[in-house]
Amino acid sequence: MNHRLTPKTAFLLTLAPLLWAGNAIVGRLVHEAVPPILLNFLRWAIALLILLPLAGPVFRRDGPVWPHWRSFALLGLLGIGIYNALQYLALQSSTPINVTLVASGMPVWMMLTGWMFFGVKVSRRQVAGAVLSIAGVLLVLARGEWGHLLELRLVAGDIFMILATIAWSLYSWLLTRTKLPDEIRANWAGFLAAQVAFGVVWSGAFAAGEWAVSSAQVHWSWTLAAALAYVAIGPAVIAFRCWGAGVQQAGPSVGAFFTNLTPLFAALMSSAFLGEAPHGYHLAAFALIVGGIVVSSRR
Numbered sequence: 001m002n003h004r005l006t007p008k009t010a011f012l013l014t015l016a017p018l019l020w021a022g023n024a025i026v027g028r029l030v031h032e033a034v035p036p037i038l039l040n041f042l043r044w045a046i047a048l049l050i051l052l053p054l055a056g057p058v059f060r061r062d063g064p065v066w067p068h069w070r071s072f073a074l075l076g077l078l079g080i081g082i083y084n085a086l087q088y089l090a091l092q093s094s095t096p097i098n099v100t101l102v103a104s105g106m107p108v109w110m111m112l113t114g115w116m117f118f119g120v121k122v123s124r125r126q127v128a129g130a131v132l133s134i135a136g137v138l139l140v141l142a143r144g145e146w147g148h149l150l151e152l153r154l155v156a157g158d159i160f161m162i163l164a165t166i167a168w169s170l171y172s173w174l175l176t177r178t179k180l181p182d183e184i185r186a187n188w189a190g191f192l193a194a195q196v197a198f199g200v201v202w203s204g205a206f207a208a209g210e211w212a213v214s215s216a217q218v219h220w221s222w223t224l225a226a227a228l229a230y231v232a233i234g235p236a237v238i239a240f241r242c243w244g245a246g247v248q249q250a251g252p253s254v255g256a257f258f259t260n261l262t263p264l265f266a267a268l269m270s271s272a273f274l275g276e277a278p279h280g281y282h283l284a285a286f287a288l289i290v291g292g293i294v295v296s297s298r299r
Contacts, residue, residue: 012246013258016239021265023235024096025273027088030227035216036088039231041200041207044080046232048196054189064184065194071178073198078171080199085206086164094157096270097282100263101136102161104289106168107259108133113169118177125295133292136285144281188244192237263289 030039058065065072090099108130114120184191210216218224246258263286267278 006249009246009249012242013250014261016243016246017258017261018265019234019239019242021096021100021262021269023231024087024091024100024262024266025269026227026230027091028096028270028274030224031088031092033219033221033224033227035207035210035214035218036092037085037203037210038207038216038218039088039228040080040085041203042228043084043231043236044196044200044203046228047236048193048200050233050237051189051193051196055193056187056190058184058187058190058194059197064181065197068178068180069198071174071180072194073202075171075174075178075195076198076200077202078167078174080196081202081206082167083164083171085203086160086167090157090160090164092157093155094161095276096266096274097263097276097278099157099161100266101282101285101289102158103165104259104263104286105133105136106165108292109165109169110172113166113173117170118173129292129295131292132295133289136288136292139281139285139288142281144279144284188241192240196236 027036027039034042057063087099087103090102111120111122111126111130115122180191184194263282267282270276271278
């Protein structure tokens with residue numbers, strides 16, 4: 001297949017990171033209004049309701065989902081139940097800029113996950129790129145002062161986001177290696193709905209556990225309702241559709257570079273909506289992460 005980056009494709013691949021950056025901003029804005037695990041459950045429950053009319057008959061008794069329910073249950077656990085919950089947990093104590101920059105090291109974790117668990121060979125160029133990207137992530141974790149690494153000055157949110165990227169890496173590899181019928185892969189809404197359905201079960205169980213062990217309460221307001229509508233429609237449904245269509249047209253290698261727009265958008269939005277201006281080390285970290293991915297992806 002010949003992949004071309006047209007203006008339309010570039011728009012699709014830019015819109016998805018913009019919506020994902022908005023997810024981090026909104027998650028931070030409402031972190032005192034709703035517990036993070038419950039936020040994740042409500043987000044995907046609403047998204048599932050939106051997807052069901054578009055998903056077709058994938059959930060019928062003789063549909064393509066049930067023979068592969070274990071695969072969808074695992075994908076829902078890693079990609080929806082764990083990754084998104086950890087991201088919202090991270091936003092309780094870390095800023096959207098830090099969270100999205102740490103997540104920008106995702107290609108490195110994907111490389112390591114592929115090597116460790118799926119037997120994918122790693123080249124010297126990829127290792128060099130990994131070193132640069134990891135340096136960028138460490139710069140964020142050190143808050144711009146390398147001496148802080150020796151003092152282990154990590155907030156809980158940074159650790160949660162690292163765990164989230166590892167979960168997403170496993171999810172991404174399983175998504176490509178798991179044998180699922182073309183009938184459901186060809187239907188983007190049905191394919192997403194199948195994962196979301198199981199993810200809602202996982203996130204619901206996690207939310208019940210959170211409710212049982214904490215005293216957190218939900219402070220309902222129109223602001224929270226608008227936030228729930230945004231995270232369910234924008235970053236979940238629309239971004240997924242735009243990303244899938246864009247990668248199909250431009251190829252995953254080109255798409256990988258667009259993911260690094262997320263921390264840039266998050267920095268701009270944080271300054272505009274949260275009053276959290278980016279620092280010089282954020283720009284340096286962004287350059288290191290992008291540089292590492294450029295080096296890794298060259299042939």
